[in-house]
Amino acid sequence: MKPDQEHGIVEAQLRQKGHRWTNQRALIVRMAFATHDHFTAEQLLDICRREDPKVSRATVYRTLAVLEQEGFVEGLETGDGGRRFEHVLGHEHHDHMVCLGCEQILEFHDDELEQRQLLAARRLGFQVLRHSLRLYGYCRACQRAGNSQRAAKGP
Amino acid sequence: MKPDQEHGIVEAQLRQKGHRWTNQRALIVRMAFATHDHFTAEQLLDICRREDPKVSRATVYRTLAVLEQEGFVEGLETGDGGRRFEHVLGHEHHDHMVCLGCEQILEFHDDELEQRQLLAARRLGFQVLRHSLRLYGYCRACQRAGNSQRAAKGP
DNA sequence: GTAGGTGCAAACCTTTTGCAGCATG
DNA sequence: CATGCTGCAAAAGGTTTGCACCTAC
Numbered sequence: 001m002k003p004d005q006e007h008g009i010v011e012a013q014l015r016q017k018g019h020r021w022t023n024q025r026a027l028i029v030r031m032a033f034a035t036h037d038h039f040t041a042e043q044l045l046d047i048c049r050r051e052d053p054k055v056s057r058a059t060v061y062r063t064l065a066v067l068e069q070e071g072f073v074e075g076l077e078t079g080d081g082g083r084r085f086e087h088v089l090g091h092e093h094h095d096h097m098v099c100l101g102c103e104q105i106l107e108f109h110d111d112e113l114e115q116r117q118l119l120a121a122r123r124l125g126f127q128v129l130r131h132s133l134r135l136y137g138y139c140r141a142c143q144r145a146g147n148s149q150r151a152a153k154g155p
Numbered sequence: 156m157k158p159d160q161e162h163g164i165v166e167a168q169l170r171q172k173g174h175r176w177t178n179q180r181a182l183i184v185r186m187a188f189a190t191h192d193h194f195t196a197e198q199l200l201d202i203c204r205r206e207d208p209k210v211s212r213a214t215v216y217r218t219l220a221v222l223e224q225e226g227f228v229e230g231l232e233t234g235d236g237g238r239r240f241e242h243v244l245g246h247e248h249h250d251h252m253v254c255l256g257c258e259q260i261l262e263f264h265d266d267e268l269e270q271r272q273l274l275a276a277r278r279l280g281f282q283v284l285r286h287s288l289r290l291y292g293y294c295r296a297c298q299r300a301g302n303s304q305r306a307a308k309g310p
Numbered sequence: 311g312t313a314g315g316t317g318c319a320a321a322c323c324t325t326t327t328g329c330a331g332c333a334t335g
Numbered sequence: 336c337a338t339g340c341t342g343c344a345a346a347a348g349g350t351t352t353g354c355a356c357c358t359a360c
Contacts, residue, residue, distance in 0.1 A: 019314085019315090020314060020315065020358085020359055021359080022315060022316080022358075022359070024316070025315085040349095041349080041350080054316095054317075055316090055317090056316065056317045056318070057317090057318095057350090058316075058318080058350090058351080059315075059317075061349095061350060061351075062315080062316085063315095081324090081325080081349090082349090083236065083349085097276060097279065097281045097283075099281075106279055106281060108275050108276075108278075108279060110271055110274075110275045113268065113271045113272065116265055116267055116268045117290060119265075120263050120265045120290075121252060121263075121290055121292070123263075124261055124263060124294075124295075125294070125295035126252045126254075126261060126290065126292055126293070126294055126295070127293045127298055128252075128292040129255070129291055129292040129293070130290075130291050131288070131290045131291060132287070132288070132291070133272070133286070133287070133289075134286060134287050134288075135272060135275075135276055135283045135286045136285050137276070137281055137282045137283040137284040137285075138282045139279075139281055140279075140280035140281070143280075170335095173339090174339085175333085175334055175338090175340065176334080176335095177333075177334075177339095177340060177341080178333095179340080179341070180340090195324090196324080197323095197324080209341095209342075210341090210342090211341065212324095212325090212342090213325090213326080213327085213341075213342070213343080214340075214342075216324090216325060216326075217326095217340080217341090218340095236324095236349090237324090238324085238325095
């Protein structure tokens, strides 16, 4: 899916849900969908301010909340108290491996895994709306670099 | 395992690692292991203050950090930005289902699930140290009560 | 015209830190 | 008696909110 298309879909759905489509929202959505990384709210603010220096922090947070609520963006905790976002549109669902060495986030997907999660839930009569699976450890490069030998927050 | 035993094990290992065993730590450990729930730092502070009103917030946080580092306690993000802890000693490893209706946390375990996670990681050359799997949705009771019909934060 | 959105600054909440005094080993 | 731990208060993130103004519809 092209950025333009994604942008249009977001605009259409927000309008349909009774939200207004403002310049700020257009900018924030464009920037959020332009990066294919997992960004923090603060990073997104910075990027937006490069184009319009007076976008407010509050607006970014408020827009992210709307986008999350409408399912266009997903928040994920990094384990160190931080929170990142990623856009969801045009991405298959996937889970994450978080490298404690270089902070890189790898994505993966395994259908069998998903099935077993649902099975486990069904056994307990639990109705699953969404899930979050994260593996923490070291990526290939960091293993080679010996990052896995020192403590995560080591000297 | 009896609470006394757990308490003793924690004391022994902390001492052995060169930590001191103070009244405050004994209290905090006792309280942390007394509850079988998933508690926030603030809740633990409150509970401890019932017995010793001048325990400091900083001490609770510092002690939780030591306990987490030594593997006696595990922190888990609740998805709403909050953080909870649970004691680990005498618990098998398990994953969590978080009910969005009553905030209850159900525990479950599935070996096959764990195996497939490791397999997925191995495919990408990723070395897993720990993982976190959470299913969000509604428990049986909340489904019956119709909580799943309203928005999570609904009126 | 009237909601809803925006910018600003202040409030908030949770966690961390600097420091002087205290207690443990 | 030296070092690690504690309590306090203040600082530090990151996120939310109150309010007056603005703008999309």
